[in-house]
Amino acid sequence: MSLAQLRYFVAVAEEQHVTRAARRLHIAQPPLTRAIRSLEDEVGAPLFTRTARGVRLLPAGAILLTRAREILDALDAAVAEARRAATDAPH
Secondary structure (H helix, E strand, O other), X not given: OOHHHHHHHHHXXXXXXXXXXXXXXXXXXXXXXXXXXXXXXXXXXXXXXEEOOEEEEOHHHHHHHHHHHHHHHHHHHHHHHHHHXXXXXXX
């Protein structure tokens, strides 16, 4: 599972629509769909139910969404801390 897959998953979950998520991520829709299907294969469970109007999170997707947000938030915090340490360090 990659960070990109987690970012893609969060975008699809928040947009509730693959095409809108692809637009938000500045990528084409087919690679996004493939990434989500690959993530579902890796998790071993469907994360979304597909509808004519978009997608809805299934229970496994809701659990993963909570954890994915925590992971991405922790990564953002770690990067920010590292940048601060780099700018605060004497040269």
